[in-house]
Amino acid sequence: MDSPHLTAEPSPDDTSGPDRTPPVFDVIIAGCGPTGAMLAAELRLHDVRVLVLEKETEPVSYVRIVSLHMRSLELMAMRGLLDRLLEHGRRRPAGGLFAAIPKPAPEGLDSAYAYLLGIPQPVVVRLLEEHAIGLGAQVRHGCAVAGFEQDDEGVTVELASGGVAGGGGEQLRSRYLVGCDGGRSTVRKLLGVGFPGEPSRNDTLMGEMEVGVPREEITARMAEIRETTQRFWLRPFGEKVYSVVVPATGVSDRAEPPTLEDFKQRLRAVAGTDFGVHSPRWLSRFGDATRLAERYRVGRVLLAGDAAHIHPPTGGQGLNLGVQDAFNLGWKLAAQVRGRAPETLLDTYQAERHPVAEDVLDNTRAQMELHSTEPGPLAVRRLLTELMDFDEVNRRLVEKITAIGIRYDFGPGPDLLGRRLPDIDVAQGHLYGLLHRGRGLLLDRTDRLTAGAWSDRVDRLADPTAALDVPCVLLRPDGHVAWIGDDQQDLDAHLARWFGAPTG
Numbered sequence: 001m002d003s004p005h006l007t008a009e010p011s012p013d014d015t016s017g018p019d020r021t022p023p024v025f026d027v028i029i030a031g032c033g034p035t036g037a038m039l040a041a042e043l044r045l046h047d048v049r050v051l052v053l054e055k056e057t058e059p060v061s062y063v064r065i066v067s068l069h070m071r072s073l074e075l076m077a078m079r080g081l082l083d084r085l086l087e088h089g090r091r092r093p094a095g096g097l098f099a100a101i102p103k104p105a106p107e108g109l110d111s112a113y114a115y116l117l118g119i120p121q122p123v124v125v126r127l128l129e130e131h132a133i134g135l136g137a138q139v140r141h142g143c144a145v146a147g148f149e150q151d152d153e154g155v156t157v158e159l160a161s162g163g164v165a166g167g168g169g170e171q172l173r174s175r176y177l178v179g180c181d182g183g184r185s186t187v188r189k190l191l192g193v194g195f196p197g198e199p200s201r202n203d204t205l206m207g208e209m210e211v212g213v214p215r216e217e218i219t220a221r222m223a224e225i226r227e228t229t230q231r232f233w234l235r236p237f238g239e240k241v242y243s244v245v246v247p248a249t250g251v252s253d254r255a256e257p258p259t260l261e262d263f264k265q266r267l268r269a270v271a272g273t274d275f276g277v278h279s280p281r282w283l284s285r286f287g288d289a290t291r292l293a294e295r296y297r298v299g300r301v302l303l304a305g306d307a308a309h310i311h312p313p314t315g316g317q318g319l320n321l322g323v324q325d326a327f328n329l330g331w332k333l334a335a336q337v338r339g340r341a342p343e344t345l346l347d348t349y350q351a352e353r354h355p356v357a358e359d360v361l362d363n364t365r366a367q368m369e370l371h372s373t374e375p376g377p378l379a380v381r382r383l384l385t386e387l388m389d390f391d392e393v394n395r396r397l398v399e400k401i402t403a404i405g406i407r408y409d410f411g412p413g414p415d416l417l418g419r420r421l422p423d424i425d426v427a428q429g430h431l432y433g434l435l436h437r438g439r440g441l442l443l444d445r446t447d448r449l450t451a452g453a454w455s456d457r458v459d460r461l462a463d464p465t466a467a468l469d470v471p472c473v474l475l476r477p478d479g480h481v482a483w484i485g486d487d488q489q490d491l492d493a494h495l496a497r498w499f500g501a502p503t504g
């Protein structure tokens, strides 16, 4: 596909040597899953020349329903995407998230989007990809990244031979490469970045198929089995189809996709019946490996999403985490490409997001323990269930899973510093409605401060009525509070810290 921005002038800091082709792209993204598509869109908001290379020619065949949590819903609202997602998903209360302990969400959660959206993952990917393409990103399907080499000026990316899109051995040049290519990331492996953690101990089969017995029979049998086995369910999905989950114990060939016979055999072993399952729509298998990349950046190559961290799906956090990585990285990498980034800005990506992933890995480890049916973990589960009756405990866990409790370390300051600002009411309506373009925002209740020489990157809203209990905040493009105060000189120093040198 041709794109007008391909013919754009090279960026100001293109300095390729005489024997190298100048990079045609600013950023190549490996992988068009939720993370890659979101990152491409975020970069395009800043006119960065982006190419996304996706190994697969077609969207995935399985229809996994994922949970989009509060912070992701907020990000989607910030970019004007939420309404499109809501059309395709089902809202659910944001309770019962931690280890599926059935406690309702606490009252008065501090978000205008205090619910969970259940939505098929392929729909999320399609909408994000359409959004990225609409903003001018190029996406090439059937092109797998097979190798790369980086030098002082850029990265030479090599495509796998035999790709249906004719990418055989083709080399492409860009200034940066981001591996958003999933848990088995080729980019991470080629980069030689360690991926320490634990291998999968419990594999699970998951699929959709029809059943041959009445619903009542399934409901009764399921209730009995769930008392001793947590990773088991048959849930109606559509008219005749059931979503089936069963432990994969004994289904040994991890390299091969599971068969219907594997499901039948495992159902018989666990439930004493295979419920007459037949006509599968799709069959898959997933594990509970937990690993975190040692580094998120080596020179001009970065990692995001599952390429940087994997963990069990309990609590439904992986896609959310990846999309939020993309939001954190997009504006920083764009500033770097445009030659405007303060020297250490790009490194704040790892400094901020690595600890967040560490925390998610830990909470999934804890949740997995709580899914065990051994007497010890069962006792801990009972105790935690009791403790969750305390509002503060319940609230803390919900804020953790939904990522609205994140506070980046921006140095000493009030508690709001480093946190995301909720979608508060402002004179023009909703705050997030003013953030669609991915720029910084100065929200000023004093009406005397200015973004001055940063006005080309930072908008200003003077609103004495804004629902804030501080005089003024500076918001980064990802909605986190980068500064609080009422002093112009101090503000200027922080504008320079986050947005680079002033213009003019």
Ligand SMILES: Cc1cc2nc3c(=O)[nH]c(=O)nc-3n(C[C@H](O)[C@H](O)[C@H](O)COP(=O)(O)OP(=O)(O)OC[C@H]3O[C@@H](n4cnc5c(N)ncnc54)[C@H](O)[C@@H]3O)c2cc1C
Binding pocket: 030, 031, 032, 033, 034, 035, 036, 053, 054, 055, 056, 064, 065, 066, 067, 068, 121, 143, 144, 145, 146, 180, 181, 182, 183, 185, 186, 187, 206, 286, 304, 305, 306, 307, 313, 315, 316, 317, 318, 319, 320, 321, 322
């Ligand atoms: C059973 C289950 C339930 C889950 N439920 C939830 C949930 O409720 N909520 C949630 O947030 N998360 C959930 N997850 C996790 C979520 O699916 C992943 O975290 C998410 O898909 C990660 O997105 P990603 O874009 O980083 O990686 P991926 O989705 O893996 O995308 C990577 C892309 O890169 C492509 N690719 C791979 N190699 C190459 C290459 N060499 N060159 C080019 N392209 C390449 C792949 O084809 C793929 O399209 C669940 C996971 C499982 C297994």
